[in-house]
Amino acid sequence: MRFKIIDVHAHFGRWFFPIHSDSIDDIRMLMERNGIEYCALSSSLAVTYDLVEGNAELARAIEGMVMFLGYVVINPNYPEISRQEIDKYLGRGGFVGVKMHPGYTGRPLSDPRNISLLEYAWKKFEKPALLHTWGSCGVDQVKKVATELPEMPIILGHMGGSFDWPAAARLAKEQRNVYLEPCGSILPPERIREAVEIAGERKVLFGSDLTLINPAFVLGNILASGLSEAELERVLYWNAKELFRLP
Template sequence: MIIDVHAHWGPWFFTMDVADLNHAAMDRYGITHAIVSATEAVIYDPATGNRALARWLEGAERHYGYVTVNPRRLAQAERDLAEYLPTGRFKGVKIHTDYTRSPATSPQLREALALVAAHGVPALVHTWGETVLDLARTCLDIPGLKVIAGHMGADGHRFAIEAAAACAQLYLEPCYSHAPARRIAEVVAGVDPRRLLFGTDSTLIDPASAFGAVAAADLDEETSELIAWRNAAELFGLDVTP
């Protein structure tokens, strides 16, 4: 069983015919379930994107959703969380710090994460480079919060190791558009394996990238299973069995 905690639904802002590729990509790589954010919500408008994703999820048994939140539109975020989380089809929150101009050190992101914590769901937050350290510091100040560092810092994976050591509320997922040698192996060696997840960034990036990077780490069977699905099932409260 494989649970992809970082995936997308809907077309992108450049020429890619991806609207119907979710299931095809999952089948090709054996991904059982995926938690997706609406591209429209991430790139353009959370309200319309979340609404469209909610309709699509009604017929998508293998998918769960993220409610996308713009930290600079918290009133809208509160309305969306109140509307979509009770449906059971949305399992967390997605926040892209760059598109919303809300860095990990900003008061806007801090307020948004406090709102997420109050709703008792995890948040997937975009990180790159040293920003994963900033996210860890912010998380420490918010009781009950659980956050996934999207891309685990990308080219800053060594910062992600440091961040995870400093903050027990922080989880890491590996998707990245590059595949530096031993990146995954280094993180696994330095982080509690119970806080590692699997993500692909599909449909923006072909899942082959994440699968290849994890395979190259040559993980033992127990660690592989934790990363592939067990940690995600526990974190998101998913009732799934292999």
């Protein structure tokens, strides 16, 4: 059976190392090849170097292309600029949330400056956040964010990574606003089944980490995890469709 798919964790643009698929046409080709209906992108330029130009580059690339959704990248080191970026993009069509990567900002997710920006985005636009969680960007930090912002949907990118994923699954069970996105290049498929068993089928989303990982790899991981057809439909499509309030 071929499932409908929404990818909640993807990237657009060049990185500081060679990458095969960095154009919007490359991404569209990967989407078509893997049956992805919508793809939510953040700018690699905004994550790594230039917040303002990266978000603008993404906005230009996805304008008028309904299959692409955008995250506004925000950075607690530049709070006023980040608020301006939130105001500039979250109110326009196509942008579905904010993205924060503490591995590049050097600030833990639980830093008050991060929480302040997330609160600003939620109170003004009521859209979710995708947070990178792996290694030092731990699940314990997300718990503070989720507790202080209990209404804001929070997607845990990578579901905590190699070792923190059980804690991530437990947090998603405890906190109604926490969702799990389990992509990774070195992670066993069994953990997806276990995450669904712990947190429930409505708390897990499909994300590929495209363009860093081919969506086929992560899709294969999920299809091999032992989920039922109904659970797969939830994880691959319906949870994200409802979370982003897509037509």
